[in-house]
């Protein structure tokens with residue numbers, strides 16, 4: 118059976134959504150990243166990068182959320198557009214845009230706005246600007262179509278959904294005023310029973326929620342260099 122190594126955060130949620138949408142049986146294994154479980158030797162044999170999500174399929178291991186989505190889509194064959202060169206070019210382009218743009222810039226925007234010490238004005242400005250720039254490209258894309266690939270709901274939407282759920286935390290409470298088409302698209306996915314099941318998975322665990330000294334140490338290990 119597939120095993121999903123999971124924490125209730127944007128990247129693992131993408132995979133949970135795909136599995137729930139397709140009704141694929143899987144075992145859910147919690148990785149409490151605020152307690153540092155992502156750094157264990159056992160977990161790093163599955164994801165050498167020490168981050169969630171990761172997955173095993175028998176003896177096969179897969180890590181990095183969009184790689185997992187592509188692997189699952191090829192294995193299960195659902196929520197992918199018709200297999201044409203044009204569709205594949207478009208799908209891979211948006212998946213990479215999300216993996217290399219939306220994810221990292223949103224992650225850093227959250228880090229500098231909510232967790233970094235002062236002075237941070239330069240970094241907040243840079244990452245807020247870039248996170249906005251990426252989301253405004255998505256806003257444009259969704260202006261005249263229902264989903265990222267057109268009329269069809271696909272793994273590109275699922276990948277984006279992981280981050281879109283937390284846009285107010287990333288961009289600010291008034292972000293939806295400038296992203297009405299992203300909001301319309303997000304509401305349509307949030308209304309899906311599979312999205313609600315994916316969101317509810319966290320109730321199976323008691324993940325640490327405090328961002329205390331221990332959590333900062335394991336989530337931001339680079340800070341140790343500043344103290345020395």
Ligand SMILES: N[C@@H](CCC(=O)N[C@@H](CS)C(=O)NCC(=O)O)C(=O)O
Pocket residue numbers: 124126127128129150155167168169170180181182183216220335336
């Ligand atoms: N590129 C990776 C990024 C994974 C990632 O940053 N995961 C976060 C949760 S959304 C995590 O595990 N953070 C814990 C840490 O950085 O120690 C992916 O798309 O899967």
